[in-house]
Amino acid sequence: RILIIGACGQIGTELTAKLRDIYGNNKVIASDIYEGSDELMKSGPFEIIDAMDYDAIQDVIISYEITDVYLMAAMLSATGEKFPMKAWNLNMNSLFNVLNLAKEGKIDKIFWPSSIAVFGPTTPKSDTPQRTVMEPSTVYGISKQTGERWCEYYSKRYGVDVRSIRYPGLISYKTLPGGGTTDYAVDIYHKALKHKKYICFLNAETTLPMMFMDDAIRATVNIMMAAEEDIKITSSYNVASMSFNPEEITNSIKKHIPDFEISYEPDFRQAIADSWPQTIDDSTAREDWGWEHQISLDEMTAIMIENLKESY
Ligand code: VAH
Numbered sequence: 619r620i621l622i623i624g625a626c627g628q629i630g631t632e633l634t635a636k637l638r639d640i641y642g643n644n645k646v647i648a649s650d651i652y653e654g655s656d657e658l659m660k661s662g663p664f665e666i667i668d669a670m671d672y673d674a675i676q677d678v679i680i681s682y683e684i685t686d687v688y689l690m691a692a693m694l695s696a697t698g699e700k701f702p703m704k705a706w707n708l709n710m711n712s713l714f715n716v717l718n719l720a721k722e723g724k725i726d727k728i729f730w731p732s733s734i735a736v737f738g739p740t741t742p743k744s745d746t747p748q749r750t751v752m753e754p755s756t757v758y759g760i761s762k763q764t765g766e767r768w769c770e771y772y773s774k775r776y777g778v779d780v781r782s783i784r785y786p787g788l789i790s791y792k793t794l795p796g797g798g799t800t801d802y803a804v805d806i807y808h809k810a811l812k813h814k815k816y817i818c819f820l821n822a823e824t825t826l827p828m829m830f831m832d833d834a835i836r837a838t839v840n841i842m843m844a845a846e847e848d849i850k851i852t853s854s855y856n857v858a859s860m861s862f863n864p865e866e867i868t869n870s871i872k873k874h875i876p877d878f879e880i881s882y883e884p885d886f887r888q889a890i891a892d893s894w895p896q897t898i899d900d901s902t903a904r905e906d907w908g909w910e911h912q913i914s915l916d917e918m919t920a921i922m923i924e925n926l927k928e929s930y
Contacts, residue, residue, distance in 0.1 A: 620646045621684040623669050623712065624691030626654035628793045629731065629785070629834065633688060636835045638662050647682050650691070655792075669712035672719075679724055686842070688729040689716045695735055695890050697797030698758040709761035717768060720778040728780040729842050732766050732854035734827050735759035736784060739893045746895035748856050748902040755893045766853035773852035781841045782854035783834075786861075786898065789918060790831030791925040799890045800826055803867055806880070807922040810871050811930040815879040819887050822865040822880075825896040829859040830913040830921070837909055844907040851902065858898035859911030860918075870919040 620637055624630045625648035637646045643662035651668050653659055667674045669691035678684065691712050698705030719725045737746055738753035754760050772778040787800025795801030802818055809816040837857050841849070868880045903909035
């Protein structure tokens with residue numbers, strides 16, 4: 619059976635639905651610190667778990683005979699800058715809990731999300747390589763970079779089967795923005811439909827690696843289904859699909875909402891975005907476990923507007 623910790627978050631919500639589709643509702647136990655959407659709560663087992671509580675996780679693993687854990691709980695970049703120690707404690711202690719349970723043989727396989735936030739201002743910004751200079755300047759990025767080191771250590775030292783992906787900014791219509799710097803690209807669709815205008819907290823030229831959620835979920839499922847010997851990198855894999863800036867996503871939206879207006883009022887999140895790469899080289903993931911993206915910016919815009927327009 620599968621346990622998803624942080625099942626009510628941006629990725630967790632959609633990952634739970636996909637894994638329940640694949641493996642069956644009662645094979646996938648969703649958990650979070652609070653209850654989730656009606657769909658999530660109705661479609662299968664749910665447990666309240668604080669990701670920092672080792673015993674709470676262990677109890678659920680034993681009572682449901684869990685074999686695979688997807689640890690999706692984390693505090694993202696913008697919120698992490700407001701609460702550095704809370705972000706560090708949540709992001710690291712939750713990972714140690716799961717790695718140690720696997721080291722003790724109580725979990726067979728772990729998925730743990732990393733992020734392009736592990737890269738910093740000194741990292742090459744174009745076609746950022748799988749292995750390169752990484753001096754992250756956010757608490758979130760530091761926690762993800764450190765987490766990658768620990769995943770590789772537990773894999774090499776204790777044989778723990780842990781798999782990880784450096785997600786770019788993710789866009790979906792099933793959850794609202796949750797404290798991420800890239801979340802402007804989620805909010806812009808809601809504001810375009812509701813007000814036909816959006817005040818963007820990044821400037822027009824801020825190009826960032828992005829991905830529609832369906833591609834991110836497929837990457838997650840695929841890396842976990844790969845044969846263990848194909849997973850040659852146990853820190854975390856670069857994956858990519860598209861890169862765009864606020865001006866480009868605005869032009870995509872205008873094809874559906876011609877009188878949509880954007881204005882720019884950069885805030886503290888501009889410095890976070892400026893510390894990240896613009897495009898990512900994901901050739902290693904493509905070679906090792908067959909990653910390939912599918913959804914383009916205009917396809918994403920059509921899906922987002924189609925699925926959000928009823929709510930406005
Ligand atoms: C954030 N959405 O903005 C996350 C992600 C690369 C960005 O890690 O913090």
